[in-house]
Amino acid sequence: MNTFFAKYFCWIFLFGLTLSYGQEIITKNVAELASLPDNEFYDVLQDSHGNYWFCADSGLYRFDGMHFTHYTHPEQRGQSLFNLKEDDFGRIWCNSLNGQFFVIDPAKGKLEFFIDVADELIGKLPTYELYQKYLFVKIDNNKLFQYHFDTKEKTILTDSIGEQTNITRLHDDLFYHNLNHLYKQNLKTNSVERFPLSFKGSNPKIYRLGEELYILRRDGNFKLINISVLRKGKFTQLSIPKALTLEVYDLYKDSKGLLYLGTEKGGFVLEETADALVEKYTFLHNSKVSKILEDDFGNYIFTTLNNGIYYWNGQENFKYQADTSGLKSNNLNHIIRTDAQQYIVTDFTNKVYKYELNGQLQLRNQWQSTQELKRLFAFDKKAYVIGNENNILQIDNGIQALKDFKFSSVKDITFHQGRFFIGHSYSLVKVDNFQSTTEKKLIREKRCLSVASFNGKLYGAFADGTFIIQNNRFTPVTYQNEVLYTDRLLAGVDYLWAFKKNQGLFYGKNNTFQQLSKLQGKNAIVKKSNHVMYVLEAGKLFQINEKTLSLDLIKNISSQLKNIKVVDFEVFEKTCFLTTDQGILQISLHRDSLKNKVATTVIQQILINETPKSTKELTALSHHQNSVKIFLRNKDFSARDSYTFRYKLNTISDNWETISDIKNPIYLSYLSPADYTLTYQTLQNDKVIHQDNIQFTILLPYWKTWWFFALISLGVLGIIFMMLRLYLGKIKAKQHFELEQLDLEKNLAEAKLQNLTSQMNPHFTFNALNTVQGLILDDKKEDAYTYLAHFSNLFRKSIDFSSKNFNTFEEEITFLETYLKIESKRFNNQLDYQIDDTELDDRFYKIPAMILQPFVENAIKHGLLHKKDDKKLRVRFLTQKESITCIITDNGIGRKASGLLSQNRKNAHLHMATSSVQKRFDLYKKYHNMHMYYEYEDLVNANGESLGTKVAIQIPLMK
Numbered sequence: 001m002n003t004f005f006a007k008y009f010c011w012i013f014l015f016g017l018t019l020s021y022g023q024e025i026i027t028k029n030v031a032e033l034a035s036l037p038d039n040e041f042y043d044v045l046q047d048s049h050g051n052y053w054f055c056a057d058s059g060l061y062r063f064d065g066m067h068f069t070h071y072t073h074p075e076q077r078g079q080s081l082f083n084l085k086e087d088d089f090g091r092i093w094c095n096s097l098n099g100q101f102f103v104i105d106p107a108k109g110k111l112e113f114f115i116d117v118a119d120e121l122i123g124k125l126p127t128y129e130l131y132q133k134y135l136f137v138k139i140d141n142n143k144l145f146q147y148h149f150d151t152k153e154k155t156i157l158t159d160s161i162g163e164q165t166n167i168t169r170l171h172d173d174l175f176y177h178n179l180n181h182l183y184k185q186n187l188k189t190n191s192v193e194r195f196p197l198s199f200k201g202s203n204p205k206i207y208r209l210g211e212e213l214y215i216l217r218r219d220g221n222f223k224l225i226n227i228s229v230l231r232k233g234k235f236t237q238l239s240i241p242k243a244l245t246l247e248v249y250d251l252y253k254d255s256k257g258l259l260y261l262g263t264e265k266g267g268f269v270l271e272e273t274a275d276a277l278v279e280k281y282t283f284l285h286n287s288k289v290s291k292i293l294e295d296d297f298g299n300y301i302f303t304t305l306n307n308g309i310y311y312w313n314g315q316e317n318f319k320y321q322a323d324t325s326g327l328k329s330n331n332l333n334h335i336i337r338t339d340a341q342q343y344i345v346t347d348f349t350n351k352v353y354k355y356e357l358n359g360q361l362q363l364r365n366q367w368q369s370t371q372e373l374k375r376l377f378a379f380d381k382k383a384y385v386i387g388n389e390n391n392i393l394q395i396d397n398g399i400q401a402l403k404d405f406k407f408s409s410v411k412d413i414t415f416h417q418g419r420f421f422i423g424h425s426y427s428l429v430k431v432d433n434f435q436s437t438t439e440k441k442l443i444r445e446k447r448c449l450s451v452a453s454f455n456g457k458l459y460g461a462f463a464d465g466t467f468i469i470q471n472n473r474f475t476p477v478t479y480q481n482e483v484l485y486t487d488r489l490l491a492g493v494d495y496l497w498a499f500k501k502n503q504g505l506f507y508g509k510n511n512t513f514q515q516l517s518k519l520q521g522k523n524a525i526v527k528k529s530n531h532v533m534y535v536l537e538a539g540k541l542f543q544i545n546e547k548t549l550s551l552d553l554i555k556n557i558s559s560q561l562k563n564i565k566v567v568d569f570e571v572f573e574k575t576c577f578l579t580t581d582q583g584i585l586q587i588s589l590h591r592d593s594l595k596n597k598v599a600t601t602v603i604q605q606i607l608i609n610e611t612p613k614s615t616k617e618l619t620a621l622s623h624h625q626n627s628v629k630i631f632l633r634n635k636d637f638s639a640r641d642s643y644t645f646r647y648k649l650n651t652i653s654d655n656w657e658t659i660s661d662i663k664n665p666i667y668l669s670y671l672s673p674a675d676y677t678l679t680y681q682t683l684q685n686d687k688v689i690h691q692d693n694i695q696f697t698i699l700l701p702y703w704k705t706w707w708f709f710a711l712i713s714l715g716v717l718g719i720i721f722m723m724l725r726l727y728l729g730k731i732k733a734k735q736h737f738e739l740e741q742l743d744l745e746k747n748l749a750e751a752k753l754q755n756l757t758s759q760m761n762p763h764f765t766f767n768a769l770n771t772v773q774g775l776i777l778d779d780k781k782e783d784a785y786t787y788l789a790h791f792s793n794l795f796r797k798s799i800d801f802s803s804k805n806f807n808t809f810e811e812e813i814t815f816l817e818t819y820l821k822i823e824s825k826r827f828n829n830q831l832d833y834q835i836d837d838t839e840l841d842d843r844f845y846k847i848p849a850m851i852l853q854p855f856v857e858n859a860i861k862h863g864l865l866h867k868k869d870d871k872k873l874r875v876r877f878l879t880q881k882e883s884i885t886c887i888i889t890d891n892g893i894g895r896k897a898s899g900l901l902s903q904n905r906k907n908a909h910l911h912m913a914t915s916s917v918q919k920r921f922d923l924y925k926k927y928h929n930m931h932m933y934y935e936y937e938d939l940v941n942a943n944g945e946s947l948g949t950k951v952a953i954q955i956p957l958m959k
Contacts, residue, residue: 023280023281023282023318023320023360023361023586024281024282024283024285024318024319024320024321024324024325025269025281025282025283025312025317025318025319026312026317026318026319026560026585027283027284027302027310027311027312028310028311028312028559028641029307029308029309029310030063030308030309030310030311030637031308031309032562033065033066033637033640033663034063034066034067034068035068036068036308036309037056037058037061037068037070038056038057038058038061038308039057039306039307039308040056040057040304040305040306041054041055041056041057041290041291041303041304041305041308041309042055042056042057042080042081042082042290042291042303042305043055043082043083043084043094043290043291043303044084044291044293044301044303044309045084045085045086045092045293046293046295046296046301047086047090047092047106048086048090049090049106050296050599050635051063051064051106051635052064052295052301052635053084053092054068054084054303054309055080055081055082055083055084055094056080056081057079057080058070058079058080059071059072059076059079059080059081060072060081060094060102060104060111062106064604064633064635065599065604065633065634065635065636065637065639066604066631066633066663071104071109071110071111072111073102073111073112073113075100075113076096076100076102076111076113077096077098077100078096078097078098080096080097081094081095081096081102082094082095082096082097082125083095083125083127083128085128085129085130086130087103087130087149088130088132089105090105090106090107091103091104091105091106092104092106093114093128093130093135095125095126095128097125098116098118098121099116099117099118099119099120099121099126100113100115100116100118101113101114101115101116101117101128101135101137102114114135114147114152115135115147115152117137117139117145120139120143120145121139122139126138126139127166127167128167129167129168129169129174130169131169131172131174131187132187133148133149133150134146134147134148134149134187135147135149136157136167136169136174138161138165138166138167138176142159142160142161143156143158143159143161144156144157144158144159144161144167144176145157157185158176158183158185160178160183161176161177161178165177165178165204165205165206166205166206167206168206168207168208168213169187169208170208170211170213172186172187172188173185173186173187174187175206175208175213176206177197177204177206177215179197179204180196180197181194181195181196181197182194182195182196182197182206182213182215182230183195195230195233195235197215197235203217203218203219203220203222204216204217204218205218207251209251209252209253209259210253212229212230212231212253213229213230214227214228214229214230214251215227215228215229215230215235216248216251218247218248221247222247222248223245223246223247224240224244224245224246224247224248224263225245226238226239226240227240227251227277229272236274236275237275238272238273238275238276238277239275239276239277240270240276240277241277241278241279243279244261244263244268244277244279246263246264246265247263247264248261248262248263249262249263249264249288249289249290249291249305250262250289250290250291250292252292252293252294254294254300255294257272258270258271258272258280259271259272259277260292260300262288262289262290262291262292262302263288263289264288265285265286266282266283266284266285266286266287266289267282267283267284267287267289267292267302268281268282268283269281269282269283281318282324283302283310283312284302284304284307284310285321285323285324286323287302287304287306287307287310288304288305288306288307289302289303289304290303290304290305291303295637296597296599297595297597297598297599297635297636297637297638298313298314298595298596298597298638299311299312299313299314299636299637299638300312300314301637311637311638313637313638313641313642314638315588315592315641316588317560317585317586317587317588318360318585318586319582319583319584319585319586320361320583320584320585320586321582321583321584322583325361325363325583325584326353326363326366327347327353327363327583327584328347328349328351328366329347329348329349329351330580330581330582330583331347331348331349331581332345332346332347332348332567332568332579332580332581332583332584333345333346333347333348333373333567333568333579334346334375334376334567334568334579335376335568335569335570335577335578335579335584336376336377336378336383336570337378337529337530337570337572338378338381338382338383339381340357340572341356341357341358342354342355342356342357342381343355343356343357343361343570343577344376344378344383344385344395345579345584346373346376346385350368350369350370350371350372350373351366351367351368351369352366352367352368352369352373352385352395352399353365353366354366354395357572360586361577361584361586365397367395367398367399369385369387369393369399371387371388371393372387372388373385373386373387373388373393374386374387374388374410375410375411375412377413379413379415379420382394382395382396383395383396384413385399386410387401392410392413392422409424409425410422410423410424411423411424411425411448411449411450412448412449412450412451412452412488412489413451414451414452414453414458414491415453416453416458417453417456417458418432419431419432420432420433421443421451421453421458421460422451423448423449423450423451423460423461424448425447426445426446426447427442427443427444427445427446427447427448428442428443428444428446428448428451428460428462428469429441429442429443430443443460443469444460444462444467444469444474446462446463446464447462447463448460448461448462449461449462449463449486449487449488450486450487450488450489451489452489452490452491452496453491454491454492454495454496455496455509457469457470458470459477459489459496460489461485461486461487461488461489461498464483465477465483465484465485466483466484466485466486466489466498468510468511475511476511477498477508477511477512477513478511478512478513479506479512479513479514479515484498484506484513485500486498486499486500486506487499487500487501488526490526490528490533491528492507492528492531492533492544492546493531493546494509494546494547495507495508495509495546496508496509497526497533497544498513499524499526501519501524502519503515503518503519504516504517504518504519505517505519505526505535505544505551507549516544516549516550516551517551519535519537523537523566524536524537524538525537525566525568525569527568527569527570527571529570529571529572530571530572532544532571533546534554534569534571535551536566536569536578538558539556539557539558539559539560539561539562540553540555540556540557540558541553541554541555541556541557541569541571541576541589542554554589555576555587555589555591557576557587559640559641560585560587560641561578561580561585564580564581564582564585565580565581566578566579566580567579567580567581571589574588574589574590575587575588575589576589591685592642592684592685595636595642595684598636598682598684598689598690599634599635599636599639600634600635600690600692601632601633601634601639601645601662601680601682601690601692602632602633602634602692603615603630603631603632603633603694604631604632604633605629605630605631606618606628606629606630606631606694607628607629607630607631607665608621608625608627608628609624609625609626609627610627610629615694618694618695618696618697619696619697620697620699621696621697621698621699622698622699623673623698623699623700623701625698626669626670626671626672626698627668627669627670627671628666628667628668628669628671628696629665629666629667629668630665630666630668630678630694631665631666632645632659632662632665632666632680633662634662634682639662640661640662640663642684643662643682643683643684643689644658644682644683644684644686645658645659645662645680645681645682645683646658646659646680646681646683647659647666647678647679647680647681648678648679649668649676649677649678650676650677650678650679651674651675651676651677656681659680666678666680671698672698673698673699673700673701673704674697674698675695675697676695676696676697676698677693677694677695678693678694678695678696679691679692679693680692680693680694740926767826768787768791768822768826771787771822771825771826772784772787772788772791775787775825783825787822787825790818790821790822790825791822793818794815794818794819794822797815797818798850801815801849801850802849802850804849805848805849805928806846806847806848806849806958807846807847807848807849807850808843808844808845808846808847809837809840809842809843809844809845809847809877809884810843810844812847812849812850812851812852813835813837813843815850815853816835816852816853816856816875817835819853819856819857820833820835820856820873823860827864827871830869830871831860831864831871831873832870832871832872832873833872833873833874833875834873834874834875835875835876836874836875836876836877837877839876839877839878839879840877840879840884841879842879842959844959845884845957845958845959846958846959847884847955847958848920848924848930848932848955851917851920851932851953851955852875852886852888852953854916854917855886855888855917855934855951855953856873856875856888858951859873859888859890859892859949859951860873860890862892862895862898862902863890863891863892863893863894863895863898863948863949864890864891864892865892866892866893866897866898866901867891867892867893870891871890871891871892872890872891872948873888873889873890874887874888874889874890875887875888876888876889882956882957883954883955883956883957884954884955884957885952885953885954885955886952886953886955887950887951887952887953888950888951888953889939889948889949889950890948890949890950891939891947891948892948892949893946894938894939894940894946894947894948894949895936895938895949896938896946897946917934921933921934930955930956930958931956932953932954932955932956933953933954934951934952934953934954935951935952936949936950936951937949937950937951937952
């Protein structure tokens with residue numbers, strides 16, 4: 001009897017637990033999309049431009065899909081703001097507990113102060129409504145005020161509103177109430193209607209949900225008592241489940257007509273009947289849900305007072321967790337389906353749960369095992385589990401250990417030709433059935449990892465490979481002529497399937513297998529459910545298509561499995577049940593329905609070499625600005641769950657690149673100079689629902705531009721032209737130089753010839769011969785011989801020197817001595833001459849040939865010749881730093897007297913200074929770059945009488 005009542009009470013408890021909580025919607029925290037600025041939120045609003053606004057403990061925020069922007073005002077007292085509303089002009093309003101009202105124009109982005117009603121407050125948050133250009137404020141002193149937007153003029157609309165009530169507006173009608181009546185005042189005509197409130201409870205609160213009004217009645221502790229709806233001018237009371245006797249923060253109706261209740265213990269989704277509210281789903285268990293909103297994109301936004309902001313994409317995906325579905329732990333192990341309605345689940349605390357599927361999983365029983373539970377199996381609609389005491393446990397109306405079947409670490413079980421085959425750590429054995437005491441029969445004494453029956457044959461995966469077991473014969477299964485090693489064998493309809501981690505799936509019908517796919521992840525799970533093979537890897541659920549031999553993607557559920565560890569799964573029709581470290585997840589495998597309204601994907605930010613740029617700045621990027629990051633943004637909260645994003649760059653590839661997460665940027669690096677068009681698309685169910693592009697240009701480096709090539713070409717042509725011109729100029733200059741050289745040589749030769757002619761002129765020769773003749777007549781043969789020898793030597797050297805450009809000073813001085821000896825003899829030895837070379841450092845310096853003799857001859861012929869006696873001539877050499885100066889001094893009649901004599905003579909000997917010597921000086925300057933000059937000085941006494949002439953010839957040093 002006690003057992004009966006215990007079981008009865010257990011069933012009643014579990015049934016009540018199921019009704020109280022039901023299926024919990026899988027929600028996601030907005031913190032996965034962006035960093036939350038606060039943890040305590042009071043209100044949410046989506047404006048007419050699709051932007052989201054949030055009121056939090058720390059103030060007002062706008063969310064654009066990626067970032068929260070904070071708005072404050074310097075006159076704001078306290079940070080907390082409440083009651084978001086949008087007026088007819090697109091401005092956003094909110095107020096504070098201190099009675100301050102603020103308004104913000106999104107286009108201006110500045111929070112502005114409107115009014116302060118602190119003087120009228122009794123300490124409650126004022127409620128308000130907006131209509132055309134008016135603000136209606138309900139104060140807890142039973143008064144309703146009206147303020148004009150422009151003038152802020154205040155008018156009392158009524159003073160009969162009860163305390164602890166609120167106001168709302170439906171079209172042109174403003175509703176307010178007290179404990180006994182509801183008032184409807186038409187704001188155009190000011191007419192007022194009154195409706196009685198006869199339901200129990202105090203602290204009523206009115207909600208406008210669509211075209212209907214709902215009133216919540218609460219007790220003194222603000223716990224929900226009942227909900228009434230105004231239909232056709234009459235209130236109908238809706239009964240509520242007892243579990244909803246909670247403090248309610250918000251009531252909301254979605255586009256499907258479902259009611260959402262935000263309470264201190266989480267959220268509830270209710271289905272409305274004619275006179276009752278029936279619980280359908282729950283969400284955010286144990287969170288204080290403060291506000292609920294269905295946005296334009298079909299998402300549901302839930303703000304909480306203790307856990308931030310959550311969203312739900314509207315898909316019927318649910319979770320079953322501890323304290324909500326009878327589970328004692330969220331850390332679950334395996335799941336197996338025994339028939340269409342019954343599911344067995346185990347957890348890591350060794351509990352076994354029995355669920356029935358009736359639209360949702362309902363817990364029917366649970367048992368605690370004393371053994372550690374490992375793998376689950378199902379045969380003939382019965383479930384079996386392997387325990388750590390090396391035996392098999394049957395799960396029916398409890399946990400029963402099967403007799404006489406103790407195995408060492410069972411790995412797998414299969415049913416083949418009326419017998420059970422059990423693979424464990426040391427062998428493969430056969431038994432008749434689990435209930436009999438028949439002895440075990442050893443099939444193979446080798447570690448057996450998996451066993452399967454296919455096409456009348458038994459296959460076993462052992463430590464040394466996979467084999468076909470038939471008539472005590474073991475035929476190896478091969479892949480590419482080598483023994484196939486595998487972890488798991490599963491029998492399909494057309495093929496036997498083998499799975500090996502990190503290697504993939506293999507299939508075959510006999511002993512030769514082929515590879516189907518190499519799975520990428522180490523945690524891929526392969527499961528057989530109702531003769532269909534499934535693979536779950538990296539959040540993607542595939543079905544093995546045995547007809548086409550392919551992995552067909554059923555659905556990508558990776559977004560629902562983020563940060564969740566999946567242990568096992570089962571598939572039934574269009575629903576997947578997963579056991580995880582966060583409870584049981586129920587995921588719908590139906591394709592997501594296309595949304596009625598799609599949020600446009602836009603470019604949030606562009607970084608060029610990590611520097612933000614606007615789209616206008618992308619028309620002319622320099623060649624080194626070749627690293628591009630583009631951040632996309634989509635305002636839809638569930639964008640990452642509902643959409644696929646991809647892009648392609650026209651100049652690089654025609655293939656689309658998938659964006660794994662819209663939070664991650666499109667990164668393009670080391671781009672070559674070109675014109676680029678980046679096209680990005682938003683897809684839902686493989687259908688393109690939005691496409692846009694952005695264009696940018698990376699310029700060529702200047703050394704690769706056409707104008708640079710043109711400039712270089714012009715420069716090269718200019719250089720070639722200049723070089724050609726220079727070359728031709730050099731040729732011309734060389735030719736001119738050669739001609740000048742020839743001309744100089746010719747002139748030099750002529751000058752030397754002229755000098756030679758001057759020295760060997762007939763007059764000089766005649767004088768010399770006369771001197772010889774006189775000596776012979778005077779019988780001075782020796783002197784005549786000596787004189788003649790000097791003359792012939794002078795003549796020979798003159799001829800020799802005429803072919804030379806330079807002599808040494810030694811040769812030049814010797815030549816001068818010979819010449820002066822001849823001249824001295826001609827003057828009957830009356831010419832007193834002297835050559836002083838004592839100050840000459842080196843007698844082997846070079847000097848132009850016969851350059852000094854004309855100056856000596858000039859001194860004799862024009863100075864000393866006309867002097868009667870005391871004829872003196874001095875030749876002196878002085879060595880200076882860079883030159884040698886030759887000073888020739890005579891004590892003749894002087895240049896002035898000589899000039900007078902020359903004028904009186906006919907056929908006088910030409911003055912050599914201008915006709916020969918100067919010409920030679922000029923030629924040596926041009927031809928040999930020798931700068932020689934001479935300077936005459938007339939020597940006079942104190943009375944101005946001539947004492948002779950001095951000439952100084954400066955000759956550059958040359959070796």
